[in-house]
Amino acid sequence: MKRLLPFAQPNRIEAGCDEAGRGCLAGPVVAAAVILPPGFSVPELNDSKQISERKRRMLRPIIEESAMAWAVSMVDHKEIDEINILNASFAAMHRAVDQLKVRPEFLIIDGNRFNPYPGIEHECMIKGDGRFMSIAAASILAKTHRDEYMERLAAEYDMYDWSSNKGYPTRKHRDAIRKHGPSPYHRRSFKLLPEQLELRF
Numbered sequence: 001m002k003r004l005l006p007f008a009q010p011n012r013i014e015a016g017c018d019e020a021g022r023g024c025l026a027g028p029v030v031a032a033a034v035i036l037p038p039g040f041s042v043p044e045l046n047d048s049k050q051i052s053e054r055k056r057r058m059l060r061p062i063i064e065e066s067a068m069a070w071a072v073s074m075v076d077h078k079e080i081d082e083i084n085i086l087n088a089s090f091a092a093m094h095r096a097v098d099q100l101k102v103r104p105e106f107l108i109i110d111g112n113r114f115n116p117y118p119g120i121e122h123e124c125m126i127k128g129d130g131r132f133m134s135i136a137a138a139s140i141l142a143k144t145h146r147d148e149y150m151e152r153l154a155a156e157y158d159m160y161d162w163s164s165n166k167g168y169p170t171r172k173h174r175d176a177i178r179k180h181g182p183s184p185y186h187r188r189s190f191k192l193l194p195e196q197l198e199l200r201f
Contacts, residue, residue, distance in 0.1 A: 004045060004133045006036070008108050008123060015069075015104035016134025017093045020048070020142040022085055024167035025177075026160065026186045027150050028074040029085065031092035032141035035068040035102055036134045042066075047129035048139040053147075060144045063137045070137075071099035072145045081189040090115040110135045157183050 007014050019031040042063075048056055064070055073095035075088040083091065090113075097107065097117055107114075107122035110129045114122055128135040147166050154162035160176045160183065167173070167185075177192050186192060 003043075004136055005131060006038070006040065006133050008125070008132060009106050010038075012105040013068075013102060014106045014108060014134060015097060015100060016108050016110075016128070016132055016136070016138045017096065018110040018129050018135050018138040018142055019089045019092055020139070020146045021167065022089055023169070024187075025169050025173065025190050025192050026077065026162070026167040026183060027153065028076045028146065029080060029088050029092050030072060030074045030142045030146035030149070031089065031096045032070065032072045032138040032145070033093065033096040033100055033104075033107075034063065034070045034134050034137040034141065035100065035104055036137060037066065037068050040066055040133060042133075045133055045136050045140075047127075047136055048143040050130065051140075056140050056144050059137075059140050063141060067137070069100045069102035070141060071096045071101075072141055073099060074146075074149070077185055077187045080187050084189065085187075086113070087115075093117075108132055108135055110139065153185055157185070 015033045015035045017033045019029055021029045073092050075092045080088040094117055107120055109122055109124045112124050112126050114124050129139040150162045150166040159180050161172045165173050174193055182192055
């Protein structure tokens, strides 16, 4: 497994930011911001998409207990429909940074676009969750917190198989939308079905 870099700018208090759920048909987009201490080292740490659910769940408490500061924020499906998924992702990251108990001096953002956070410099890192520890840690927190939320919703709307697909567009999920129609948690601005012309909400 490739060893991740501890910091982009080692002499500053640096927060890594990432999100989960941008490509989902239902539920919120969730972002996390994480400030790791100097010397933090967990060999298993990696981009959340590259490790198993079991390992993500194992790493989450290690990250939360070891971090200098961490925060998770959600932007729900209704706001996603109002401001679009890209802006919702940025908003979720901003709100996560807002909640950090330690103010970072620099942000490293997974991806290639970001709305600047007032008063804090940032740099966008393409595939940053596979390059930097703090972004990988943020990806794990965002993913695990979102998965837990979708599992709670699945108890109420079990027909969509959210306990397994977490809102992503699997065949079983889309078949359930065809059969039952969209739930109150589906994103109305998204194309829920490939053949969608008009769905009655």
